[in-house]
Amino acid sequence: MKRVIAGIMLVLWACTGAGAESSVWKARKGDSVLYLGGTCHLLREADFPLPAEFDRAYRASQVVVFETDLDKLQAPATRQRFLAKAMYGDGSTVDKHLSAKAYAALSAFSEANGIPMQSFAQFRPSMIVMTLTLMELMKMGVTQQGVDSVYHARAVADKKAVDGLETADQQIDYVVSMADGNEDAFVDYSIEDMKNMREQFALLIGAWRTGDAARLDELMSGELKTRQPALYKRLIVERNRNWLPVIEGYQKLRQTRFVLVGVGHLVGPDGIIEALRRKGYTVDKL
Numbered sequence: 001m002k003r004v005i006a007g008i009m010l011v012l013w014a015c016t017g018a019g020a021e022s023s024v025w026k027a028r029k030g031d032s033v034l035y036l037g038g039t040c041h042l043l044r045e046a047d048f049p050l051p052a053e054f055d056r057a058y059r060a061s062q063v064v065v066f067e068t069d070l071d072k073l074q075a076p077a078t079r080q081r082f083l084a085k086a087m088y089g090d091g092s093t094v095d096k097h098l099s100a101k102a103y104a105a106l107s108a109f110s111e112a113n114g115i116p117m118q119s120f121a122q123f124r125p126s127m128i129v130m131t132l133t134l135m136e137l138m139k140m141g142v143t144q145q146g147v148d149s150v151y152h153a154r155a156v157a158d159k160k161a162v163d164g165l166e167t168a169d170q171q172i173d174y175v176v177s178m179a180d181g182n183e184d185a186f187v188d189y190s191i192e193d194m195k196n197m198r199e200q201f202a203l204l205i206g207a208w209r210t211g212d213a214a215r216l217d218e219l220m221s222g223e224l225k226t227r228q229p230a231l232y233k234r235l236i237v238e239r240n241r242n243w244l245p246v247i248e249g250y251q252k253l254r255q256t257r258f259v260l261v262g263v264g265h266l267v268g269p270d271g272i273i274e275a276l277r278r279k280g281y282t283v284d285k286l
Helices: 002-010 052-060 070-074 076-085 100-112 125-139 147-157 168-176 183-195 197-210 213-227 229-252 272-278
Strands: 024-029 032-039 063-068 161-166 257-262 282-285
Touching: 024 052, 024 272, 032 052, 032 147, 032 229, 052 147, 052 257, 063 070, 063 147, 063 168, 070 076, 070 147, 070 168, 076 168, 100 125, 100 183, 125 168, 125 183, 125 197, 147 161, 147 257, 161 168, 161 229, 161 257, 168 229, 183 197, 197 213, 213 229, 229 257, 229 272, 272 282
Parallel strands: 032 257, 063 161, 063 257
Antiparallel strands: 024 032, 024 282
């Protein structure tokens, strides 16, 4: 169970990667310099080595900023809190929170993967979907190592300062509440997404390798905006809005920072790059 929970925490926006030509941006305003790296939280062995732009930005920075504190996210106490929040606290079961049709579809998909729904009975739909998503990714050779974990380990080894844009508990709350109030639509959308994951993953890797930011935004956010607008707003727009003042605050500090977040947060009209440009930053690909 500990390995599953660790994987689920990492699979949040499982593959939000950018490519060698456009994975890293340099933002400037006055004398301030900030690097922004779009990350893939989970990668395949074939996806290494990472694009050289990541190393260039890492070497030029004194502080590495992640979405959250990765050490705390992996701490046993945090995992316990995650597990507790991922289950219904009132003793109810997932079938009570889904229509018969949605529950049957989720049961069929789960059992096709060798997991009887009884194993998931007390878990929220978000936890069930995240577990099944991780399993689908693992079938494609995805490991639990990604850009974030690579550079976090390097920063620790190099004794560079690290920081997070949100707390581990905030990130957990985003995960466990994804389906709240919209359980049936969330399950339907997720099952369809998982069934097409191999094809979509190949398209995403293609966009990653060519550095096609517009294509990345389309693949990662286009359908989500249309079919799950509330979820898109909560996972992307709301978090970007919360992070932006923190990122802007770095301009007042002397140390150069390398901000590593899922590229879905960087690209597109609601992305951090456009938000910084609107605030007077010059942002160019590294």
